[in-house]
Amino acid sequence: MRTLRTAPTRRRGRTGLAAAAVLALATSCSLVGTGEDDPAAVESTDGGGATSEPGGEVVLLTHDSFALPDQVVADFEAETGIELTIRPGGDAGALTNRLVLSKDNPQGDAVFGIDNTFASRALEEGVLADTDDDAVAWPDGVEQYALPGDDEQRLAPVDNGNVCVNVDTSWFAENGIEEPESLDDLTDPAYEGLFVTPGAATSSPGLAFLLSTVAEYGEDWPTYWEDLVANGAQITSGWTDAYQGSFTQGGGKGQRPIVLSYDSSPAFTVAEGSDESSTRALLDTCFQQVEYAGVLEGAENPDGAAAVVAWLQSPEVQAALPESMYVFPVVDGVELPADWARFAERPTDPYEVDPAEVAANRDDWLREWTDVTTR
């Protein structure tokens, strides 16, 4: 049925009524739409139906941070005859839950953006389809990012990044204080009132940081958090508030020189004309986040969806990841942007927590974390 579709997907509603007329005077009328300006989409509509090529329309569900250069997408569409519709909405958590809630009647064919803290839920709920064993072989290097326990390779790793404590090296130099290095240091009175982190309940890097402390301290993590709060740690709701609002190197000229961010962040704090970043990630504090893609159970176009998932691991997409989505590729041998190669140091042994354990304990941990931090 799907291959018989002839209209391009990006239509705007044509239910325009006379009522729109008044407003249409104020701004050029909206109902003329964004549609028919996408040659690739139009061309590809008659390409479907063939058995050798996947073709047809593929709807890729993803999160709000999804972005890839138009050219990369257009090349893929031209090459495969697939008409790719990207539907972003919500963050990784919302994305996963959307899939769970609509699993009987999925809204798309493929998904990108489930991360390792939510992956177990997606697998358990049977949201993702099995891939044919012989269909896709992952490129070199990808295997190390595979989700533990996902033996059917339903979730294909696409990118990764580490959530690490970052410090403002210039601030520490100016103030003659030694930079902290470990999670333990953050509770040292020498660093009292200097740390800001997004909260675990409201932010995904915040949750990753909580998992770091779980990995480091085991059952004693609540004690660590008590000490952290006692040492004047500021907890904000989201990364933006912490980094842009409170961090000394953020846009808002905050007052705190230690912040929870990513291992890629130092690449963005290189002043023009300088060959040094003014921040540094503490590589002993990192938690690795991996984002996955997969074919949805019940997809109308599973072949096309599998092609899209494979494409996300292709050299073109992998190379575009850092500058489009601020994450690292998972495939070996992909060249990084110059700034990243120089300034974004990567941890060798980041913290890990078994996704199954995360899935089992997330609620309890968050509840306890909330209790400790708002006491």
Add this chain to the structure above:
Amino acid sequence: MLEVRDLAVAYDGVPAVEGASVTVPDGGVLAVLGPSGCGKSTLLRAVAGLEAPSAGSIRWDGRDLARVPTHRRGFALMFQDGQLFEHLTVARNVAYALRLRRVPAARREARVAELLALVGLEGFAGRMPGTLSGGERQRVSLARSLAAEPRLLLLDEPLSALDAGLRERLAGDLAAILRAAGTTTLLVTHDHEEAFAVADSLVVMRAGRVVQQGPIADVWAHPADADTALFLGYARVLEGEAAYRVLAAGDLPPAPAVALRRSALRVTDGPGLEAVVRTARATPELGRLVVELAGVGETDAVCPPGRLPAPGERVRLTLDASRLALLG
């Protein structure tokens, strides 16, 4: 011809009009007269299609109007306070119905000028309603209604918002205009003067019911009962012995009750009923007295303006048979 049969209208189950039957012949002007709250406005609104009857029928030329919405009835309604469209000029107000019918501009302008002349407002075309006096507003409202060439003109207390002198003058104008235009009219008012000045037949309503109707002179001459008589402008209703005594003085046949206008008894030099003056007041045309009449009680009387008696003075009174009505 408008025929209202056994009409009933209720608000929230409380009856406002019950069993009312009214007929207005083509070209006729019928006034519905009654005190406020008697249901006369509800009757008018039901005819206009603004209230839904709970029983009975409203017909025009035999056709039932129950399913005809207000704007298709061809009945123009003119409100007490005109309800002009304040954002439109006088001419635009008057031309309203003509524009709705897409009458060509030239004919429309000519008609507006004609109507404004008819209501005596030449030269007012460009004015805004906000700048008009009360009388002018009502004239514009009338012109606006007439422009619709209504099959039936509905007037809701058209003059009662105006001051007395203006009302009198405008009532005469209104009567003349309606006759000239030959417009079938249903008028609702609580003012009997207004009804007499404009209408040729009359319906009297009280407490939601029609108590009397007929040609204006008939109703005038034979009020159905004491309340009706008082409402029609009779000053006093005498009953029993009092009525007998007064009628006897005028050589009239006895009746159980008689309604007197204030000028029914006149001071005379000849023989008549003996009375004592209580109060006396001069007006330009007549002296108005309140007198104590033996066996009757206090009643009104008039005398020629130059011969105003003093309070306490004894006078004799004669009865003017044309200024009273016998009640059954």
Add this chain to the structure above:
Amino acid sequence: MRRALALLGLAALPLAVLGVFFALPVAGMVGRGFWPDGAFDPGAVAEVLARPRVHRVLWFTVWTASVATAAALLLGLPAAYALHRLALPLRGLVRGLLLVPFVLPTVVVGVAFRQLLGEGGPLAGLGWEGTPVAIVLGLVFFNVAVVVRTVGAAWESLDPRPGEAAAALGASPAQVFRTVTLPALRPALAGAASVVFLFCATGFGVVLTLGGTRYSSVETEIYLLTTNLLDLPAAAALSLLQLVVVVGLLLVAARTRRGSEAVVRRRAGRAARPVRPRWRDAPQVLLTVLLLAALAAPIGALVVGSLRVDGAWSLAYYRALGSPSQDGLLAVPVATAMLNSLRTAVDATWMALLLGGLVALTVTRRSRGRGERRVRATLDGLFMLPLGVSAVTVGFGLLITLDSGVLDLRDSPLLVPIAQALVALPLVVRTLVPVLAGIDDRQRQAAASLGAGPLRAVLTVDLPVVWRPLLAAAGFAFAVSLGEFGATAFLARDDAPTMPVAIFRLIGHPGLLNYGMALAASVLLAAATAVVVLAVERLRVPAMGAF
């Protein structure tokens, strides 16, 4: 019978939209909470309602929203007077600018607030950062425009004669205000208050951004439960709680509005022209200036931030917005995102005006009988509900209910504008209803008796009076749509990022350039809003001639 049908006919379209895009999804989500595994199990829901944490969250939500609403009313009233009744210079511009907070993404404002209240900021000494005071300030900042506009629009169309009559009877200006003006404004005040309360009670971003994680409102709790924990019974319990609070509030508001609505008469030609300010207007003008200054402070910080590059004035951030793709910082040029935003906003605006206009017309027609009056009052309240229910609940609900047959609208490009229109709808209704209710019904009857059909009668009688409030409502809806992020973020959209999404992306990543560009984009969004609102308010109906 015919009237009942006509009533239904007029309300049919708004009711259908509300039913499909709101009632159905919410019922779907709440239903999942009660039927966790397909079997009816209210135990989980009941258990959640008994949690002390839930009580705490509910109490926090109600008191912050109440305080913020009261503050917005107190601060907004003088400004409504000064900006709508006084012929102040630039008042059109100021009225347009007042809507700017409405469209600013919360994260951006959060950072701006932090610069003022936070460590090292000029107001840091007050110690308000991360406290409920900051939350209330934030709520007032975002919502005071609602009071100024809805009350101002009603004030503008108020018949000045009763006030003049009272003055002639010896009432001082203050007495005139208390005894005549205030009662006449009561419907508008109650309407504005209920809308502001609903916005505050569901003000998701403000609580998170300004309160840190220490405070939870019902809305943030539902967000957490739904998107993070997928604890549907708990989310359903809180959604029900939200509904109960909202319905209770609406009943109170309806009661407050009632008594007076019939009394207030308005006429198109008699509405007061703005008067030149006199000395006795000084307090109101002063308060307005103070309010504007308070609103301008965070916005000013934002504008300055967007223009300062490395300690010098520069347009570099704005220039960077024009050529985004080479740096790979934005998926689409900001111009495209702006166009997407404007397009969606135009759609949402006409939908909100169409639906809101129909609702307002329906609920203000003269009722025959108590039953009909009650139906109309219920309708009125019904369309306020979308404000009072969590965007997350609606968003996820849309997903699970509109998924088959003719109702498979999950992918419809109209979904986002419709969702936004539903958010803007109560503002439109609350702006129009007090004015429409003030029109003498006999005007419509006069038109009908002259042969005007119902539509024509509306054009003749209602439109001239309602025209200005309608434009005010249009500006509102437009701004709501431009700034709306919460509800939209959950709907899987067409791949057409809007301005708030673009800004969110920019500020969501490290680097001064990203931050600066986010500020610059916010300023552009704000400027575009102000310009559009100004332009819309300057429209006149050509056919109205002398109006």
